[in-house]
Amino acid sequence: MKVLKFGGSSVKDADRIKLVIDILKNQKEKYTVVFSALGGVTDMLISMSESAAEGNSDYLKDFATFKERHIEVAKALLNKTIQKKVIKGLEGNFLELQNILEGIKLLLEATPRTMDYVLSFGERNSAYIIANALTQRGVEADYLDARKIIKTDKNFGSAAVKFKETNKSIKEHYDKNDNVQVVTGFIASHTGGLTTTLGRGGSDYTAAILGAALKTKCIEIWTDVDGILTADPRKVPEAFTIPIVTYEEAMEMSHFGAKVIYPPTIQPALKAKIPVYIKNTFNPSHDGSLISNKKDKNNKPVKGISSISNIALLSLQGTGMFGVPGTAGRLFSSLARESINIILITQGSSEHSISFAIQPKEVKKAVNVIEKEFEHEIRSGSVDKVKREEDLSVIAIIGEHMRETPGIAGRLFKSLGQNGINVIAIAQGSSELNISVVIKMNDEKKALNALHESFFLSETKSLHIFMVGVGLIGSTLLDQINKQRQILIDDRALDIKVVGIANSRTFLINENGIDLDKWKSDLKKGEQFSMDDFSKAMVNLNLRNSVFIDNTASSIIADKYEFILNNSISISTPNKIAASSSFKYYEKLKELAKRRGVSFKYETNVGAGLPVLNTLKDLINSGDKINKIEGVLSGSLSYIFNSFTAKDKFSAIVKKAQELGYTEPDPREDLNGGDIKRKITILARESGASLEMKDVKVDYLLPKSCRDAKTVEDFYSELEKKNDYFRDLITKSEEADQKLRMIARYEKGKTTIKLESVDSDHPFYGLKGTDNMIIFTTERYKELPLVVRGPGAGADVTAAGIFAEIIGISNSFS
Incomplete structure (x- = not known):
């Protein structure tokens, strides 16, 4: 037997559910299947509950949509005979949910216990509809409410599974039932019968619990991407599927933001040594990713790059912490008492400070807890008040072979440094499975792409070009780049993307690259040019490996070099004004380029293309x-x-x-x-x-x-x-x-x-x-x-000189 699980994106509507049923119909061995709520329904239930708790009747509109959506799906999937029975069952659920929401409105409160019960209606409705749709398609299937078989404590919102009791219940149920069991994901129950949930993403966990208890051949998690990717494809377009991942690597990646699998899922599978496959509902022929004890033969040191957006970093520091036993224990015990989850911890060897990352919503509570715990030390001045930094992200590179490969950390910091990304905090476990850094949140996408290119696409490097001045020299350079681009990709693994161009009237920005076959007509439709607007757009785009080219003889453009270099963008220019202006400004630009780790090139100032x-x-x-x-x-x-x-x-x-x-x-x-x-x-x-x-x-x-x-x-x-x-x-x-x-x-x-x-x-x-x-x-x-x-x-030789500098600059990027 195997366990399959389909997430909300796979069962968003009737058309997608039909794809899922086709996948299940083609299964050649016995299976049980777990379903999440219809895509977006859990968020809708949370929104309704919050609105009702505020005494607001607006939730009734969402409730009507909730009902209509499920009935529409049932009608689209089921024939009239089965449809009648299913809609009757759904109506009973709707009435029960409506009564609970009215109660929340009257009490002006939605407790965690109540919320778990409200959220259960998403999975209960979807699994009930799909179980009947499978039966209609000739699969002998039974609807199974997981509350009957999965038992937990009463930690509502993220209940802990009581495995001994749960495993017994699961085995007993499956021993008595031969039909395909269509199981509600995410939900469970306390021994006394109260509804609990396993945490957002808990449907994956449900599948792992079933797999471990039944000692299944494998667990398949079906989602909307081709397995576990090297990075988040929404932030890193070049991300690709990782064929083989160890349990430990998968746990690290899921903890640090990889959305394809819920972190607790790995533990039951690891303990029972059951392989987990991550598959794509919309591309079922793709092999996806395998999570197991099997090692990847390619021995790449870094397996994936993950991130957690929008975190806060708190620091406790002071001279009174040095050499004082129990300080860290007091700090983290006080946070644990208030159930504040810690994402990352770092401490200097001087013991002068301890920094840790948490969710922004917990900052106020955490600060109050810590300052209360260390009230005496803060009052005496031996410990400072808690320092807080917000709008940050954690980036983590993960891989089992990192421990065997020297220079990984150096490569990490070089890639970030070359792109002007400042590291605020660093953490690395002794296992060397993970190196994490805290950076500003607005640098997250740039950092992910820079690191992904460095560790996975080092064979093909991207360079992003912003160009002001498209007259004789500029247009000749664009023509040279266009003609040579594919050759550079094939022969030098260098992809030069022109992402910004401007003349004295208009400018054009395209993050994915401007079409150099029709840039002239596209530029005419661009925005009105000002160097302030162009330079701000260039900086705000925050692309890795960026180069600014000034083909003008304008002092207005040259005056922006300081701003551009200060934002870690390299410069290549035939404009002689900056390098021949005041000696002080000339020295400042050179020093700034050195400090920011970028290039300030002006070879064409003196001899066009001559060296x-x-x-x-x-x-x-x-x-x-x-x-x-x-x-x-x-x-x-x-x-x-x-x-x-x-x-x-x-x-x-x-x-x-x-x-x-x-x-x-x-x-x-x-x-x-x-x-x-x-x-x-x-x-x-x-x-x-x-x-x-x-x-x-x-x-x-x-x-x-x-x-x-x-x-x-x-x-x-x-x-x-x-x-x-x-x-x-x-x-x-x-x-x-x-x-x-x-x-x-x-x-x-x-x-x-x-x-x-x-x-x-x-x-x-x-x-x-x-x-x-x-x-x-x-x-x-x-x-x-x-x-x-x-x-x-001459335009040809000058443009060729700039082109040579661009290629030279590319060599400086790791």
Whole structure:
């Protein structure tokens, strides 16, 4: 024989009950079956009772719905002959329940004893209807009220089973009855006949009690998911079924929030060594999960991740606790006297404090109990008043093989730390079966996903991208990500999801990922953009492994970097404003990124896709000393002076460079040396100088009238007037067989930028197109300086540089 149990979601309505009956009809061996109340009915009974206890007649509407729902299910399942008998039986139950509710209203009180009786009507009605539906379908089935066979104490609401008496009653009943027994879950009775309940979720327990007493082949718990999952699928979409779980692992997981099985269920099964299967009513062909003594052969150290939402942490602390025997005993005895359940306990080796987690609804009572118990110590100052912290969650990683695997705790804390999740308290048993941490409740989903990825999906890592600026660079980057995404998943197990994009008008957020084939049309339908709103939405979404990309040249966006880093979101940006602003802000951002364990990347600030800053960093980290930095740092100016000849109009060459996307929207940012100024400032800072932008001396390329023009249009008008001036410059250079180059230098604490004419033996002479070149003269590279050369402008190379940084950032996440 085996025992099957179907929960409320499996018997929510007539259609679902038909699925259950099909499953039962296909059973090839003898069985008994346990049913919960119809889905949602237990909550409805509680609501009716509470309303009646307040003297409110509103419960009558719910009562009418309660009656109608059960009668509708009976009519949908049963033919008229059986239907008539069943509805008559239900009407008797309805009348009995109505009288009890009226009594509650008159007394203005619903005692635990009364509530157990009220709640019994859910299971009694559902099992009665289904037993008759089975009979109609040809199964010889009897309705069995579990109150006849399961005996308990009088701890109403969560009664303790008297197993000796119960086991005897069960065996005697089943010895006399050969038909399929359709048993009410959740309910039982005291020896004297009073109705009791086994606690919410107690129908699982009913099945285990029957299985253990009858020594059945197995127990099957049928629910609405494919077994025990690695995490709660409502919070972790990537959660998957665990095929094999030990009894101990299942107990830990159920205690820490796994909803598929009620915690006490495991004990009778474990004692009798009866395997428990967790199956899905809506996917009956799935193997589900097996709970038994059998060990999982894959030896994964962590079997599952569970959480308990909305808990409170209380702490008793004080110098008077150190070395005083009995303090913990007094604390927990006082709580036990008031039936306050403790979820988690942690104590430092200093014995200075004890912290424990409880349900928020019990905080007030717990504080009063503790402060009364330690009234003398609190008054004398040797013990402080109870410290309370609320809006917290407990996250637990669970697995029998954790004890055999070094580094599990390190991996746990690294994953949380990289995502900016602060651990408030830690608890681990000596069995090493469970490591629990207390965190802020608003970080729970992020923590679950980060840990799930770290322990179960380390083969595939997700990176969440938020991007402001979808012009030439941004749109090119989105195109590159879209084309490369599947390749990165297949080859590098890296899934890059763009979840937020914005331009100057609108922004779009989609937690599951924006469709990069139609982002332009979707963005037009987005919300009105402000950087405040976008950054808040990004932080509130609280996704793990998040990266912010700023493709603008806006100081408004750069001003938000501190806020973004402070919320543990990495940054990659070609926007040079932040890294070249005040040295104090530059240092603050770098320090903040380090402290938060995230990345602040700006390689594309200096050489687009060239590895300039990384090369400089490698030199310094390896102990080299930078003596001099020389650079042609503007790809746009390289293009302009490589294209410009005495036959050309300088203004036309500048215009073409702008049209090709090589210059800033206002070309004067490039021509005035402003762009180069920021780059050489960043290079000097990266080499160790505390340089400010104002310290850089610039010999202006543009005449004053061009620099002072009010608009870009006015600038071009003025530049047209100066074409002869620039023709003279290029003519002299060509006659001397030289090339014009805008060169930035940093040497001995001095930084300069000026237009120079270089001859053919100079490294800068041979630059082509948009080439940048940076020359590092160091202690190691004195005779032959180290040269980095390549395209220094263009959307493709800049986007590729950012893309490379994104992949680099992904490597830092565990």
